[in-house]
Amino acid sequence: METRELGYFLAVARELHFGRAAESLGIAQPPLSRAISRLERRLGVTLLERTSRRVTLTPAGETLLAEGGAALEAVAAAVRRTRRAGDAGPRLVLAMKPGGDGGGLLPAMLAAYEREPGALPVEMLLGYGADRALREGRADAALLYTPRQDVTGLATEELLREPQVAVLPRGHRLAGRAEVSMADLDGEALPRAPYGRAGPDGLQISDGGQLMQLIALGRAVAILPASMRGLLREDLTAVPVRDADPTTLVLAWPETSRSRALAAFVRSTTTVAADFTASHLR
Template sequence: MDFRRLTYFVAVAEELHFGRAANRLGIAQPPLSRQIAQLESDLGVQLFDRSRSQVRLTQAGETLLLRGGDILAQVERAEREVRCIGEGAAGRLRIAFVGTASYGVLPELIREFRGRYPDVELALSAMNNAELKTALIARHIDVAFARPAIFDDEIRVFPFHEEPLTLAVPENSELAAQDRLPLAELKRETFVLYPRRPRPSFADHILEICKKEGFIPAKEVLAQDFQTAISLVSVGVGISLVPRSVSLSPRHGVVYRAYEGYNPGTTVSLALRQDNQGVHTQNFVTVAKSFARKIQKEGR
C-alpha cells in the first residue's frame, strides 16, 4: 500500500470532505480525488459512500481508518526515534571502566552526561585493562576508562584525570599511627599489588615507583583487583599504594596516609576505537573533555 495514498485517505476520512482534506494536505481537490479512487481500485473495495451532500465511510473505510491511523502514527514515531538517535539525543552508549575509576570523578561525568542526554541509555560495566582493550577492538563497548592507559593502533587515547597515589595501611598497624611515612623506609613491608594478571599493569607501575625510591618490596602479594587488595590490607596482610580517589570511600580496617617520596601519580585515560565516529560516542568525548578541563581548573 502506498503510504502517500494512505495519508490522503486518512485526511479525507477524518474530514469527511474532499475540499477540506485537500486544503489540509496542501494539494488541489481533483488530484486528491484521483488518488483516493486509485487506492480503492488497488484494494478492490469502496472506501467512501459519496453523495452530493455528504461523504461517509463504508465499513471497509472505517476499518482502514482505524488500522491506517495506527500505521501512520507508528511510522511517525519511528521517524522521530530514528532522528533522535541520529542526532545523539537517544539510543545507547556502552561504557566500561577499571574498578578504581568508579571512586573518582567518573560518576560525576556520568551524571553530567545523563543531564545533557537524558534519553540516551548508558550500559555501564567494570573490566580490567586487558578486557577493556579486547572489548574495544571487538566493538563490544564504545568507550573505556583505563588505568594505566591502553595502547593499540586501533585505539585513540585521551588523558582524563590525573591524581596522586596514597598509602592504604591496616587500621591497627603501627604505620596508621605515624604522621611521617617515607616510602623508602617501607621496604620491609608486604606490598599488596594488583592486578595479578595480565602484566604489565598497575602493579608494575607501583614496583617502578619503589625502584625509584631505591628498593624492591621484601614481599609481594598479588590480588586480582583493587577491591581484593583493599580487603587484604584491612585484615593486616600488608600495605598498598592506591589512587587518592579510593580513599574517598572509607573502608573498615583501612586508613589512608600520604607518603613522602616519589609520587608520579596515576592517570585514568579515556579510550575509544580510531574509527568510532558514532554520534553518541563523539558527544560523550566532547562532554568528557570539557569536564576534564573543568576539574583540572578546580585543582581536583
C-alpha cells in the same frame, strides 16, 4: 589467512604438541596437522619444526605467535562491536573499576553527555578488567589509570592527574604518619601487577574486595590513586606517598572508532574534567 587456521596454529604454538592442541580445540589430530600445513603453504614459510619427539617454533612461527593472538582478538572485538551497533536499542558501554572515576567525576560526565544531541543510553560495565573489556569489544570506552593500566593501541584523553596513597591496615606501623616514602614501604608486599595475576605469597587477586581483605589481614599494602580513600573500609587507612609518581585518569576508546555518539561522549567528558580540575585549583 583464515581465522580458523590462525586459531589452530596458535593452539599448537602454545602447546608445542599436536595431540594436546587437538584435544583443546575439540578436533582430531590429522585435520589439525593438515590445517597447519595448508597455512604454511599459503604463507610460503615453515612455522613449526616437527620431529617424532618434539615440536618447535621457527622464527616465522614465533612472529606469528606474537602477532596472531592480537589479530584474532581484534577480529573478535570487531564482531562484538558490530553486533552491538546493530542492536535494536543502541547504547554506549562505559567500562571502569568501582570508584575509578577520579573521586566523583561520573555523575557530571553522564549529565553532560545526556545534553548532547543524539546521546545514547549509557550502560555501565563495572569490574577490574576495564581495559580488557575495551580491547575485547565489550565496551565502547573505558576510564583507566595510567601507567597502571596499558593503553597501548588505544586513543586516550587525559582527564585528571592524582597523587598516590599507601593503603594500610589501621594498626600498621606507618598508619599514623602524615606521609611516607617508597623507601618506608621496603619489605612490604606490594601487588603492583594487574589484578588476576599473582599477588603476595602467590595468591591470585581477582578483584578490589579481595585486595582490601588482604590489606586488612596485614598481608599486603597497596599504592592507589588518592581518590580511592573515600571507598576504604573502616579498618583501613590511607597515607600519602610523597615520592610516588602521580597516576593519570584517562578516557580510552578504540583508535578505529568512528562513532558520533562516542565522539560526543569524549567531548563532553573532557569538558567536565577540565571544569572539575579548574574548580579544585581555585
